Amino acid sequence: MVAKETENAIDRVVVVGGGTAGWMTAAGLASMLGPTGLEITLIESEAIGVVGVGEATLPHIKQFNDTIGVDEAEFMAATSATFKLGIEFVNWGRKGDSYIHPxxxxxxxxxxxxxxxxxxxxxxxxxxxxxxEYSLPVIASxxxxxxxxxxxxxxxxxTYRYAYQFDALQYAPFMRRHAEACGVTRIEGKVVDVSLEPERGRVASLTMDDGRTIEGDLFIDCTGFFGLLIEKTLETGYDDWSEWLPADRAVAVPCKSAGPLLPYTRATAHGAGWSWRIPLQHRTGNGHVYSSQFLSDDGACDTLLDGLEGERLADPRFLRFVTGKRRKLWNRNVVAIGLSGGFLEPLESTSIYLIQEGITKLLELFPADQNCDVEITEYNCWMDLQFERIRDFLILHYNATERDDxxxxxxxxxxxxxxxxxxxxxxxxxxxxxxxxxxxxxxxxxxxxxxxxxxxxxxxxxxxxxxxxxxxxxxxxxxxxxxxxxxxxxxxxxxxxxxxxxxxxxxx
Amino acid sequence: MSEERILVEGPALRTGVVGAYLAKNWLGAGRSLAIVPDTGAASSEPFLTRSNVQRFHAELGLPMEQVTKQCGGSLALSTSVQTTDGPAHLPFSPVGLARNGVDFHHFWRRARGVSDQPELMSFSLSLELERADRTPQLAQIAQLPIEFGLRLDRRAYSQTLLSFAKQNGAEVLADADGHSADLVVDCGDTDAGPIWRDGTLRIGPISDIPGMEWHVVGSAALRLSALMAPLNDCAAEQREWTRLAKAERERILDMEELLVLSDPTTTERPALKRKLDVFAACGKIPTEDYEVFAPPEWLAAVWARGFRPRRYDRMADLLPEVDLIGWLSQLHSQITDLTKQPRAA
Structure with missing residues (x-):
C-alpha cells in the first residue's frame, strides 16, 4: 500500500474475545490479510463462557467458508452440522398456520x-x-x-441454496484451528484494564490479568453483550429498537434428538414471543425468545420445556438483551463484531450473517493507517443499512399477523x-x-x-x-x-x- | 369492465420507446394504447443507447441485428462526455480485470509504484478499441468480454419502434384531440421531476449525458410495466414508481455534478460526496440502491476529474511483484494486439 504513515500504520490487529465472532473474525482476517504481513492476536479466557450465538445460519456462510478454505465435509463433521433449506414458521399468521421461508x-x-x-x-x-407447493426447497424440507x-x-x-445448522460451541474451536493454522496468535487470559491514547482517545493497549500488556493498532471487540472496548471503554452508545422489537429475553436448553434429522429450522410463535428448534446431528437446540413486559421468566421456561421433543440435556440458560445496535459499529480504532455490535433476535438466523458482513466489509475497507475516518464512516453507513433492513424484515413477522389472542x-x-x-x-x-x-x-x-x-x-x-x-x-x-x-x-x-x-x- | 386506455405523448423517440414496450408488455384484451409522437424533433442525428439495450430489445422480441440494420446502428463501448477538464470517456466494461474480488486499478496502482506502467485507462479494452477506431461489429462482439450499447439514427429508430408498437396493437395518432385516457404518459421536456400521480405519469427531465434520454425513457417504461395494476386502483404503485424514478434521477444528477462542477469536492450531494470521499481514501466506489451508471463508468469519471486514491487495497499485495508486473504487461499486450486486428468488412 502507498501513502501509509509508518508511525500510524495498522499492522497489528487484536481481537478481544473468542467465540463465534472472535474466531470467525480472526480466521477471516488471517486468511485474507495474514500473507500481507498483518499480525493478528486473539485474546480469550477459558474462564469466560461464550453465548454460542446462532446455531442456524444463512446460505452466505458457505461463501465465507469457501473463501477462507474450509472443507465442507470436515466442517460438517467437526460441528455436528446439518443442512438447512429454510425456516419453518408455525403459528405466526394465525395459530395453527405453518409456512417455510425457503x-x-x-x-x-x-x-x-x-x-x-x-x-x-x-x-x-x-x-x-x-x-x-411451488418451492423445491420447501417441498424437500x-x-x-x-x-x-x-x-x-x-x-x-x-433454484435454491442451502445453509447449515451447527453447534456454535463446536464451530468456534473449529474456526480457532483454522485461524491458528493461518498464523493467528492466541493469548489466554482476561483483560483487566484498557489504556487509551491521551490525545486521540484511541485504544492503545490492554492489560491482562497476569500483568502482560498487549498493544495493537486496530482492536476488534468480540466480547459479546459486555462490549468491553466499544461500550465500557469508548462509551459509543446504543440505538434501542425495543419500540418495534420488544423481545428482550431468551431461555435456551438442548434436548435429545427425536425423529428424523430435518433440513430446516423451526420458529414457533407463542403468546409473548417465539421458540426455536434447531436439529443438529447429536442433539436439538431449543430456545424461547420473549418479551418480559408480557411474560415472566418462569412462564417462558415452562413454555419452552413443555415443547421439547426429546429428553432435556442441560439446565435452562437465560439471556437478557436489548434489540438494537451500537451507534457506531466502528469507533476510533475499535470495530465491534458480533453481539458487541448489536443484537437482533435470531428469528431469521441473521446473527452469524451480520458477523460475516462485518468481517467482509472490514476486509474491503481495511485501512493502511490510523488516518481512516472515511473508511470508518463508510463501514458504519454500510452496517447501519444492513441492520436496519434486517430489522424491518423481523418486524414484518410480528406486524403482519391476524393473531389477537x-x-x-x-x-x-x-x-x-x-x-x-x-x-x-x-x-x-x-x-x-x-x-x-x-x-x-x-x-x-x-x-x-x-x-x-x-x-x-x-x-x-x-x-x-x-x-x-x-x-x-x-x-x-x-x-x-x-x-x-x-x-x-x-x-x-x-x-x-x-x-x-x-x-x-x-x-x- | 370498461376498457383501460393509455395515451403516450412527446418526442418521437421517447414515445416510440415507451409505446413499443407497453404495446408488447401491457396491451391485451380490454386495453388500448394510443401514441402521439412529435415527429418534428426526430432528426437523423445519432443517439446513444446504453448496454441494457440488449435486454430491452430481447423483451420486445426485436433482434439486435434487425435494429442495427434498420437504424444505421453501430456498436458503442462507452459514453463520451465533456467536463470542465476536457472530454471524459466512460466505458461500459471494467478497466482491466478484477482479481480475487479486488478491482484492477488497485493492482495497477501498486505496479505503478514499482515500475513504469501505461496509463490506467489504456487497460480498458473498450476505450482502446474505440480510440483505435476498431469498434467491433455485432457479429464479432460475442467473442469479446465487453458490454456494448448502440449508436442509432434517431429518426429511423423512432419509426422502427412506432411501427413495432402499431404492429402490436397500439394506435399511432397525429394528435390527441378527442382521445381521453386513464393514464397519460408525458414524455415531453420539463424541468419538473418525475412523478406518477392520478392520471398522469411525467417522465421528468432528461439529462444531457449521452445515452440518458434512451435510458430514462426505457426504464420509465420498464418500471411502469413492472408495477402494472388496474389504472383506476394503483395509488401504491404510483408512489413506488415515483420513488424509484426519483432515485434514478438523483443518481444521474450525481454524475452530472461530478462532470460539470469545477471543483467536485464542493458538492453537497450526499451520495456523490460519499463516492468521492471513499474513492479518494481507499479507491473503492460505494454504490447506492438503484445505480444508473456502472462501476467502470464511475471509475472513469472520477479518474477524469483528477481523483486519485491515497492507497490501494492491501489484498493487491498478495500477488508477488514479479507476477504482478508480468500480468499487467501481458494484459496490456493483449489489448494492444486486439486494437491492431484488421477492421471488419
Missing amino acids: FGEFGLPNDGVAFHQYWRKFAGQPGVGTLD RMGRFQPPSDDPRSVLS SDFWNHMSTMQVPDSLRDRLDLFRAHGHVSAYDHGLFLVPSWVAVLIGQRVIPDGHDSRVSRQADADVQRHLAGLKSHMAKAATSMEDHAAYLARNNMMRAAA
Whole structure:
C-alpha cells in the first residue's frame, strides 16, 4: 500500500474475545490479510463462557467458508452440522398456520412477471394449492430430503441454496484451528484494564490479568453483550429498537434428538414471543425468545420445556438483551463484531450473517493507517443499512399477523412500523408487487414467503397476468407443481446424505 | 369492465420507446394504447443507447441485428462526455480485470509504484478499441468480454419502434384531440421531476449525458410495466414508481455534478460526496440502491476529474511483484494486439 504513515500504520490487529465472532473474525482476517504481513492476536479466557450465538445460519456462510478454505465435509463433521433449506414458521399468521421461508425461488417467472402473481390469481381454485407447493426447497424440507443444488441453470434443482445448522460451541474451536493454522496468535487470559491514547482517545493497549500488556493498532471487540472496548471503554452508545422489537429475553436448553434429522429450522410463535428448534446431528437446540413486559421468566421456561421433543440435556440458560445496535459499529480504532455490535433476535438466523458482513466489509475497507475516518464512516453507513433492513424484515413477522389472542400480539399487530416497512406493506397488499433494493439481505422471494405465509394476500395481482389465457396458466401451474414434487422425491434423505458423504461426527 | 386506455405523448423517440414496450408488455384484451409522437424533433442525428439495450430489445422480441440494420446502428463501448477538464470517456466494461474480488486499478496502482506502467485507462479494452477506431461489429462482439450499447439514427429508430408498437396493437395518432385516457404518459421536456400521480405519469427531465434520454425513457417504461395494476386502483404503485424514478434521477444528477462542477469536492450531494470521499481514501466506489451508471463508468469519471486514491487495497499485495508486473504487461499486450486486428468488412 502507498501513502501509509509508518508511525500510524495498522499492522497489528487484536481481537478481544473468542467465540463465534472472535474466531470467525480472526480466521477471516488471517486468511485474507495474514500473507500481507498483518499480525493478528486473539485474546480469550477459558474462564469466560461464550453465548454460542446462532446455531442456524444463512446460505452466505458457505461463501465465507469457501473463501477462507474450509472443507465442507470436515466442517460438517467437526460441528455436528446439518443442512438447512429454510425456516419453518408455525403459528405466526394465525395459530395453527405453518409456512417455510425457503432459501430459494417460488416457481419460475413467466413473461417477465413474478410467479407469485400467477399463483395469486388462481389461489383457492381446485388443485392450485399453496405457494409452498411451488418451492423445491420447501417441498424437500417437508420430506426431509437434501442434495446440493445443481449447477445447471435450466434445472429446477438449481433454484435454491442451502445453509447449515451447527453447534456454535463446536464451530468456534473449529474456526480457532483454522485461524491458528493461518498464523493467528492466541493469548489466554482476561483483560483487566484498557489504556487509551491521551490525545486521540484511541485504544492503545490492554492489560491482562497476569500483568502482560498487549498493544495493537486496530482492536476488534468480540466480547459479546459486555462490549468491553466499544461500550465500557469508548462509551459509543446504543440505538434501542425495543419500540418495534420488544423481545428482550431468551431461555435456551438442548434436548435429545427425536425423529428424523430435518433440513430446516423451526420458529414457533407463542403468546409473548417465539421458540426455536434447531436439529443438529447429536442433539436439538431449543430456545424461547420473549418479551418480559408480557411474560415472566418462569412462564417462558415452562413454555419452552413443555415443547421439547426429546429428553432435556442441560439446565435452562437465560439471556437478557436489548434489540438494537451500537451507534457506531466502528469507533476510533475499535470495530465491534458480533453481539458487541448489536443484537437482533435470531428469528431469521441473521446473527452469524451480520458477523460475516462485518468481517467482509472490514476486509474491503481495511485501512493502511490510523488516518481512516472515511473508511470508518463508510463501514458504519454500510452496517447501519444492513441492520436496519434486517430489522424491518423481523418486524414484518410480528406486524403482519391476524393473531389477537394475547396482549403481546395485539400490541405487535397494531404498532406503528417504520415508514420504509409501511410503504412496502401497502405496495404488496395492493397488487402483490414487492419493492426491491440492491443493498440488503432479504430479496424479493423472502418478502413474498413471509407476506404470503402470514396471510398478507394482495387485493389484486399484476395486470399482465391476465394477458395469458387462464387455461394455459392453470396448466402451467399444475405442470410445475408436479415437476417440483418429482424433483424433491429424487433427492436423497438428509441423514443418508450426511452419512454417505462422511459428514457425520464420530460418536464421542 | 370498461376498457383501460393509455395515451403516450412527446418526442418521437421517447414515445416510440415507451409505446413499443407497453404495446408488447401491457396491451391485451380490454386495453388500448394510443401514441402521439412529435415527429418534428426526430432528426437523423445519432443517439446513444446504453448496454441494457440488449435486454430491452430481447423483451420486445426485436433482434439486435434487425435494429442495427434498420437504424444505421453501430456498436458503442462507452459514453463520451465533456467536463470542465476536457472530454471524459466512460466505458461500459471494467478497466482491466478484477482479481480475487479486488478491482484492477488497485493492482495497477501498486505496479505503478514499482515500475513504469501505461496509463490506467489504456487497460480498458473498450476505450482502446474505440480510440483505435476498431469498434467491433455485432457479429464479432460475442467473442469479446465487453458490454456494448448502440449508436442509432434517431429518426429511423423512432419509426422502427412506432411501427413495432402499431404492429402490436397500439394506435399511432397525429394528435390527441378527442382521445381521453386513464393514464397519460408525458414524455415531453420539463424541468419538473418525475412523478406518477392520478392520471398522469411525467417522465421528468432528461439529462444531457449521452445515452440518458434512451435510458430514462426505457426504464420509465420498464418500471411502469413492472408495477402494472388496474389504472383506476394503483395509488401504491404510483408512489413506488415515483420513488424509484426519483432515485434514478438523483443518481444521474450525481454524475452530472461530478462532470460539470469545477471543483467536485464542493458538492453537497450526499451520495456523490460519499463516492468521492471513499474513492479518494481507499479507491473503492460505494454504490447506492438503484445505480444508473456502472462501476467502470464511475471509475472513469472520477479518474477524469483528477481523483486519485491515497492507497490501494492491501489484498493487491498478495500477488508477488514479479507476477504482478508480468500480468499487467501481458494484459496490456493483449489489448494492444486486439486494437491492431484488421477492421471488419
